[in-house]
Amino acid sequence: MAVCDHQGQQGVDAYVLGLLLMGSGLIGAGHGRPLSWITHAGAYHVAYLLKIVMGGAPLPNDVAGFLGAMRHYLGQQVFDVATMAAGCPGKGAGQHRR
Numbered sequence: 001m002a003v004c005d006h007q008g009q010q011g012v013d014a015y016v017l018g019l020l021l022m023g024s025g026l027i028g029a030g031h032g033r034p035l036s037w038i039t040h041a042g043a044y045h046v047a048y049l050l051k052i053v054m055g056g057a058p059l060p061n062d063v064a065g066f067l068g069a070m071r072h073y074l075g076q077q078v079f080d081v082a083t084m085a086a087g088c089p090g091k092g093a094g095q096h097r098r
Contacts, residue, residue, distance in 0.1 A: 027053050027073050037078045040081050
């Protein structure tokens, strides 16, 4: 079985993915270049990513702690498209128009 076949059937180990992300230069606010992160479901996707890069450690229990962890690992520029779209006239936060 080829590696790609195995990953397609078994998935990628979250711990290994976290290590690879931490070593990639994409995670961590102090790499000398600002990165922007864009998500559509905001806190849910960010929390999932944080859980992976934190090696499975528990997420912070409060909003301030969560935002601190987010800034530590992802930097200051994290945008939620759904939240931004909700502020536009005639556009809802969902994917479907009415």
